[in-house]
Amino acid sequence: MNEEEKKALVELLYQLADDDLLVSYRGSEWLGLVPHIEEDVAYSSITQNTMGHAAIFYQILEELGEGNADHLAHARPATERKNAILLEDVNGPGHWLYNEPRYDWAFTVVRNYFYEITKKIKIDSLTKSKYEPLAQVAVKINTETLYHLMHWRTWFYQLINAEGEARNRMEQAIEKVWKDLGGLLSLGPNREGIVAAGLIESEDVLKERFNSEIKEVFNTLNLDFHGELKMERGDGRAGVHTDDLAEALASLSEVYNLNPTVPW
């Protein structure tokens, strides 16, 4: 692997790691607040797995000389993060600790369902990655992602089919999520380098797969297709972020930052 290819690999790994880290963090904030107890068991299990996926991507970055994996997860400032903007958004108004959380379950179901669809598309492509360790990890992650996708699909279908308030809120959530959905499949400013290095297929191919999959879902559920994928607030892969990210990082790193030298 030459220098250019390694740079592309590192960049892609940060995107994958930061995406899984942020979506897991937002998931962990729901602990004890979800609609029912079985969901608490399920969502926290999914969140734990996904945090494990983030950890293995940070681990590969460590093996490539990027520094300690814990440090990469906890101590990088918001400006260096490569996650999609959609994943840093708060779950809704309020906060689990400081004031009454009034989190939005419809938004959470839509965000997670679309995230798992795009993740599966990327992971499938990564199983053929030229970088062997990444391809191997993708095969493993795929076995777990299947269950996550199944879970969110169940919620998505049931709430849409419930009609009334549930369907209305789901439609509003889809509209909101769609505005930044393109960020999930963005490969960032170095997209050409990443694809040229044979690490993953091109954005166009990934988006094409997403569109054909989501069109089928929307057809079945009689939902309006929202057209081309958008990134209205910008591309997180290029370091564009919102205040929500800084807030999330401060909270998730609070204990780590008390004493970064303590072993975990």
Add this chain to the structure above:
Amino acid sequence: MEASHSLIETEAWRQLDTVCDPEIDTVTIIDLGMVDKVLVSDNKVSVDLLPTFLGCPALGIIKENVIKAIKLIDEVKEVEVNYIKNPPWTSDRITSKGREGLKVYGIAPPPLKLENDGTWKVECPYCGSPYHSVENIFGPSACRSILYCKNCKNPYEAMKPISTMN
């Protein structure tokens, strides 16, 4: 030298068969199919393990327990344990002894395959009945689901089928 290497290796495997799942003390990591390789060079033993689920918090505990167990061998001065990325752990790696051990603990072993309609063929670890409802695909740990036996009316857990062929 060769002879003592193979003796240490045999002893290492014996020690590994004493390291149980931290939550399920009726199955060892060998039963679970987690041990990929044991290498002996001079007084050093290296063990390659496969992570069951990437986010499983037991992985760190298992690693520590493997180091402790191997260090009990007199000739061994150094132990190295690595979680490797390939091959991926799948639930069909659990041995038949492991499947029995899970039942003893009250956990149904993972179905060997998914049925064509996506359902699982699982038998209640208490009464053997195949009639159940899946209460939650996710359970108290990443690898287990929660089921309910329609025959003996007991709730029970089952190991999730994990396969690369889905």
